[in-house]
Amino acid sequence: MNNRATFVRYSNLEMMAVAASRILQNEHTVLVGTGLPLVSAILAKKTHAREMKVLMEAVAFDCDPEALPFCVADPRAVYKTAWRPTAFEVMGQFLQRGKVDIGFLGGAQVDRYGNLNSTCIGDYNQPKRRMEGSGGANDIAAMAGKTVITIAHEKKRFVEEVDYITSPGWYCRTPDGTRLINRRELGLRGGPYAVVSTMGVLKFHPGTREMYLHSYYEDLGVSKEQVVEATGFTLDTSQAVPMEPPYVEELEALRNVVDPEGIFMKY
Amino acid sequence: MVKEDKLINLQDIPGYIREGDRVWTGGWTVVRKPMAMVWQLIRSGKKKLHLVANPGGPEFDLMAGCNCISKTETNYIGHEVFGHPYNWRRKLDQPDGEDFHHDDWTVQTGALRIMAGSMGIPFIPTRSLMGSDIINPDYDGFSELRGRDKKVPKKKIKIMDDPFWDEGTVVLLPALNPDVCLIHAQKVGEDGTVLITGGAFLDYHAALASEVTIVSAEKIVSKEEIEKTAEMNKIPGMAVDAVLEVPYGAHPTALYGCYDNDPWWFKEYLEASKDVDKMQAWSKEWIYGLDNYREYLDKLGKKRLDQLCADSQKGYNPGMKRRLDQLEEVPLD
Numbered sequence: 001m002n003n004r005a006t007f008v009r010y011s012n013l014e015m016m017a018v019a020a021s022r023i024l025q026n027e028h029t030v031l032v033g034t035g036l037p038l039v040s041a042i043l044a045k046k047t048h049a050r051e052m053k054v055l056m057e058a059v060a061f062d063c064d065p066e067a068l069p070f071c072v073a074d075p076r077a078v079y080k081t082a083w084r085p086t087a088f089e090v091m092g093q094f095l096q097r098g099k100v101d102i103g104f105l106g107g108a109q110v111d112r113y114g115n116l117n118s119t120c121i122g123d124y125n126q127p128k129r130r131m132e133g134s135g136g137a138n139d140i141a142a143m144a145g146k147t148v149i150t151i152a153h154e155k156k157r158f159v160e161e162v163d164y165i166t167s168p169g170w171y172c173r174t175p176d177g178t179r180l181i182n183r184r185e186l187g188l189r190g191g192p193y194a195v196v197s198t199m200g201v202l203k204f205h206p207g208t209r210e211m212y213l214h215s216y217y218e219d220l221g222v223s224k225e226q227v228v229e230a231t232g233f234t235l236d237t238s239q240a241v242p243m244e245p246p247y248v249e250e251l252e253a254l255r256n257v258v259d260p261e262g263i264f265m266k267y
Numbered sequence: 268m269v270k271e272d273k274l275i276n277l278q279d280i281p282g283y284i285r286e287g288d289r290v291w292t293g294g295w296t297v298v299r300k301p302m303a304m305v306w307q308l309i310r311s312g313k314k315k316l317h318l319v320a321n322p323g324g325p326e327f328d329l330m331a332g333c334n335c336i337s338k339t340e341t342n343y344i345g346h347e348v349f350g351h352p353y354n355w356r357r358k359l360d361q362p363d364g365e366d367f368h369h370d371d372w373t374v375q376t377g378a379l380r381i382m383a384g385s386m387g388i389p390f391i392p393t394r395s396l397m398g399s400d401i402i403n404p405d406y407d408g409f410s411e412l413r414g415r416d417k418k419v420p421k422k423k424i425k426i427m428d429d430p431f432w433d434e435g436t437v438v439l440l441p442a443l444n445p446d447v448c449l450i451h452a453q454k455v456g457e458d459g460t461v462l463i464t465g466g467a468f469l470d471y472h473a474a475l476a477s478e479v480t481i482v483s484a485e486k487i488v489s490k491e492e493i494e495k496t497a498e499m500n501k502i503p504g505m506a507v508d509a510v511l512e513v514p515y516g517a518h519p520t521a522l523y524g525c526y527d528n529d530p531w532w533f534k535e536y537l538e539a540s541k542d543v544d545k546m547q548a549w550s551k552e553w554i555y556g557l558d559n560y561r562e563y564l565d566k567l568g569k570k571r572l573d574q575l576c577a578d579s580q581k582g583y584n585p586g587m588k589r590r591l592d593q594l595e596e597v598p599l600d
Contacts, residue, residue, distance in 0.1 A: 087321070130355075130359045177403035186397040
């Protein structure tokens with residue numbers, strides 16, 4: 001891929017899908033949730049990572065869909081799979097046995113340690129807004145080799161403290177619910193590797209495990225200051241570099257092959 | 268077992284289910300849900316059901332909107348990218364004055380719980396859940412029921428150190444044994460053997476774990492016919508108590524190789540379900556005001572159902588437009 005899309009207009013959401021897809025490589029086995037993770041994984045599969053194994057929690061195993069699945073159980077995900085397991089095999093065996101390299105999740109709130117909330121806004125017992133719930137997100141965050149998170153970059157989403165930890169990050173809840181603790185002390189492997197947002201890609205300091213800005217979408221007019229402004233906790237931007245804009249091949253695959261109807265991309 | 272022993276009608280379904288029963292609905296969110304049986308349950312005025320699918324889709328939200336349920340115990344309730352479960356949300360948003368409880372789980376732990384139930388063991392360990400609020404004691408949605416309600420385990424989980432290999436901490440999960448399991452499938456033999464294509468999800472484990480299992484199918488076939496697909500059959504006849512034939516029994520959810528999701532249904536339903544009065548009008552029009560499921564299908568019309576028809580190889584309708592904000596007019600006969 002070497003054709004830069006210099007004169008093509010593209011959206012932050014498209015850059016986000018492209019940036020997330022670039023994390024995925026041929027040698028990976030990836031377990032994806034619905035929404036943008038699904039779009040990005042299929043985009044990677046259709047462009048630079050054709051050998052990558054894509055798993056979905058409901059039934060789809062090593063899938064390469066012709067049409068974008070609506071959900072992880074959609075017949076579109078199941079078509080052209082050589083084996084059709086259940087959630088027991090995918091989540092209770094492959095994931096738990098340590099055979100998944102990357103877990104790919106979306107959510108409504110994230111904190112500096114990569115704790116992710118997809119359960120409720122406000123107090124769990126009196127929610128301002130209840131959401132659909134974990135699905136397999138908690139399992140994936142607990143047991144995948146690395147977790148990649150996709151989330152829109154807004155102050156109300158990048159928060160000091162998530163309202164509910166659906167999926168554990170680097171410092172997550174003690175079993176008595178009173179404080180945060182290093183996930184290794186709870187016996188959890190893996191952990192968040194990157195957060196791909198509508199403004200840039202964020203990673204975690206190896207020492208403090210706090211989120212920092214790794215790259216930002218300068219080509220779309222995003223500045224480091226704007227990212228800081230849209231983040232509800234202190235963010236280190238000292239290492240941040242501009243993100244490579246999409247290549248023509250990436251945008252064409254996204255628009256013409258992966259989500260031509262705009263189901264998730266909302267063209 | 269001869270076929271007369273197991274063959275029932277849709278009208279018989281409410282007779283199998285009592286108030287307070289834990290009901291497993293097979294399928295996965297917007298795929299292969301036992302919607303015709305749920306339609307009949309709603310019509311019969313059942314109350315206080317305890318739903319335990321893994322995960323729940325429009326059947327949960329419909330039963331919430333028609334006041335059939337008082338407990339939900341699952342990892343996800345929703346209509347995927349179609350939209351949010353507004354009726355169920357309203358149940359949770361107004362916990363005061365209403366007897367409603369929800370217990371949050373995950374896909375893996377739900378799968379392990381129903382598998383433990385199918386194995387006849389009382390609990391099973393997992394490496395999931397640690398570090399999350401799903402096991403936070405302050406957020407246990409069933410805390411008031413534990414030790415009082417026999418259909419709810421005494422504790423949500425127990426944390427334990429591996430006593431054999433010193434491989435760290437695991438979380439013990441209570442087994443799940445539903446009272447009734449409702450499954451819709453492509454085909455069922457008259458002996459009860461179930462053929463499911465496009466993903467059996469957790470329905471084999473649920474059929475074995477439940478006290479009573481009922482399977483509706485697009486088609487009932489002879490024992491000789493179902494034997495021809497032995498390698499593809501997912502549930503043995505001995506785990507199935509009753510069978511019934513209901514074409515379009517999973518509508519508006521998708522059934523692999525038969526029909527796709529009905530986007531017009533989701534669009535209309537989601538609009539109605541945002542509001543209590545509109546939801547009442549919707550349920551009168553589509554459920555209470557109709558005499559039987561045949562009338563429901565007639566009301567949808569042949570043209571609309573034909574539009575949902577799946578490609579037999581691909582399992583879905585490749586020509587289907589699915590974006591609700593750009594949907595074409597609903598096809599009318």
